[in-house]
Amino acid sequence: MNNASPSSYDEMFAADGSVRPAYRGYSEWYSEQPADHLRRKGTEAEAFFRRTGITFNVYGNEDAEERLIPFDMVPxxxxxxxxxxxxxxxxxRVRALNAFLHDLYHRQEIVRAGRLPARLLEKNPAFLPQMVGFTPPGGVYTHIVxxxxxxxxxxxxxxxxxxxxxxxxxSYMLENRETMMAMFPELFTRVRVREVSDYPRxxxxxxxxxxxPAAKGHQPVVAVLTPGIYNSxxxxxxxxxxxxxxxxxxGSDLRVENGRIAMRTTQGYQPIDVLYRRVDDEYLDPLTFNPDSMLGVSGIMDVYRAGGITIANAPGTGIADDKxxxxxxxxxxxxxxxxxxxxPNVPTWRCSxxxxxxxxxEHLSELVVKEVHGSGGYGMLIGPTxxxxxxxAFAAKLAARPHNYIAQPTLSLSTVPILSRSGLTPRHVDLRPFVLVSPGGIDITPGGLTRVALKKGSLVVNSSQGGGTKDSWVLDD
Known part of the structure; x- marks a missing residue:
């Protein structure tokens, strides 16, 4: 169990080798399982993911290859x-984010109070002037966080x-749970775990x-807007x-009709009330943003501002993702x-x-440096590795565009064991809980997506950088 930093907190095992309370039920079950049985189950899980089509696309490669996200069976x-x-x-935090977004697109009281520099908004591509003065239906900006x-x-x-x-x-959170329950149903009778399968409902x-406002008095019509099959x-x-x-x-299935966004169906065009969009702001409306976009809907921003549709998440929320x-x-x-x-936040240096x-x-070899608009583990430097x-080379980029970067200490992330050929081996993890926001309140799914760095000693958990996923359990009282 010594493949991670000795200063890392091991979530399953204490320093003396004893099992921590959260893992006692699981550990008892694990000790009863033959090693070849678990390895066979691991092969079954991979076959299930491949059969189900649980893949992601890797950008930057010549063939934009599809890969399975590795799944580890230790929860x-x-x-x-x-x-x-x-x-x-x-x-x-989510309450604050929604209040912050409303303020940014209205009076900007936080800027007036001197608590946030105005320069962070000026020329920031994630801040959308088209949203200034507009309040989304129900006052909700971040429907899914x-x-x-x-x-x-x-x-x-x-x-x-x-x-x-x-x-x-x-989707990986949900499929990880379904896979675990299919492979080890007896485990869930011994350890009481809170449910996540009702997330789609x-x-x-x-x-x-x-x-x-335009959608009162009928059964709500919800649609998911995708860029298409080549999206990761x-x-x-x-x-x-x-x-x-x-x-x-x-986007090609939608058009503006009678002040609404309507989708093509076998019975003609039907108005949509709520559009859960998975298309970035830049490509959402070629009449408002990128005129070359083929992914969005011409005129959707006018319909949105006139109260004809709800867009989730609201355009302009990306400013809250800015590092x-x-x-x-x-x-x-x-x-x-x-x-x-x-x-708390991770301590952060603003390179601007x-x-x-x-x-x-002066301390690049000790720090993690990230682009303020970066994601997926791209465009970053992990100094110690x-x-x-x-x-x-990175120092030259940083000196040329310091406003484009923030830096953080190299944290000693906690570890959770993975199942390797030699048994349980610690690997670093993070956790992404999913939060739903509506006018009725905030709903947090118990658990979330645990991403795991499968490479020995690695701190990078992103699937695009070789990471995998685990089922995340929140125990019942």
């Missing part, structure tokens, strides 16, 4: 007590980043609660539409809730500030 387990505290912190958490100790969780634009990965209900998350788009009983549509904005989240939470953050830039350039040549 990540969180006690009910720990989850209650996490839930309070997540809810507080993914909050990425890392753990560094027994009760030490921190927010690594916020995903308020189009968070992905929930709760998502449909939450979206239907956000009707636009297409499996998830199709999966969620199917599970919700919603239509899966592409420079992230560094101000403690101030944002306190400004809008009047409370200190329950979940001269003193911070000087420190970061980079060569001198890589660090020197």
């Amino acid at each position: 990540r387990i969180i006690t009910a007590h720990q989850w209650r505290r996490l839930s309070r912190g997540i809810e507080q 993914g909050i990425d958490l890392v753990r560094t100790g027994e009760d030490e969780f921190m927010v690594l980043e916020d995903n308020a634009r189009t968070p992905s990965g929930v 709760r998502l449909a209900r939450s979206l239907a609660a956000c009707l636009p 998350a297409y499996f998830e788009h199709a999966f969620l539409a199917d599970q919700m009983g919603a239509e899966l549509v592409e 420079a904005i992230y560094s101000f989240m403690p101030e944002i939470v306190e400004f809008y809730t009047g409370e200190k953050p329950i979940l 500030e001269p003193d911070a830039l000087k420190y970061v350039l 980079s060569s001198k040549k890589e660090i020197a």
Whole structure:
């Protein structure tokens, strides 16, 4: 069990080798399983994922190849007590994010109060002038949120980043659970785990609660807008539409008709009330944003602003994903809730500030440096695992465009064992809980997506960078 940093918090085993309380039920079951039985089950799980089509596309390769996301059978387990505290912190943060977005597109009180620099909005491509003065139906900006958490100790969780634009990965959370229950049904009779399978029903209900003014008096019509089969998350788009009983549509299936957005059906065009879009802002409306876009719907922004449709998540929410904005989240939470953050941020240096830039350039070999608009593990530097040549090249990029980067310490992320040929071996993990927001309140799915760095010693958990996933368990009391 020594394949991770000795300072990392092992979520299953204490320093003396004893099993921590969260894992006792699982450990007893595991000790009864023959090794060849578990290996055989691992092969079955891979075949199930391949048969189901649970793949993602890898951009940047010549053939944009499709890959399976590796699945590990050892669950990540969180006690009910720990989850209650996490839930309070997540809810507080999501409330603050929605209040922040409303303020940014209206009076900008947080800027007037001097708590957020105006320069973070000026020329920021994620801030949409087209949303200024407009309030989405129900006052909800972020209908679906993914909050990425890392753990560094027994009760030490921190927010690594916020995903308020189009968070992905929930289909893997659901399929991981279904796979575990199919392979090991007896395990779930011994360990009481909170359910996640009702997420699609709760998502449909939450979206239907956000009707636009033009959609009163009938059964809500919800559709999922996908860029198409070549998108890296297409499996998830199709999966969620199917599970919700919603239509899966592409831009070419939609048009403006009588002040509404209507989709093509076998009975003609039918108005849509709520569009769960998985298309980025830039491609949403060629008349408003990128005129070359073939993925969106011409005129949808005019219909949206006139109250003819709800778009989830609202255009312009990507400003909350900006990693420079992230560094101000403690101030944002306190400004809008009047409370200190329950979940702290990872300490962050803003490279746009001269003193911070000087420190970061002098300590690049110790830090993680990220692009403020980056995602998927791309465009970042992990100092301790980079060569001198890589660090020197990155330093030149950083010095040329310091406003484009933030830096953070290299955290000692917690570990959870994976099942390897030699048995249980620790690997670093993070956690993305999924949050639904509607006028009726905030609904947090118990658990979320645990991503695991399958390479020995690696801290990068993204599937695009070789990571895998685990089932995430929140124990019942």
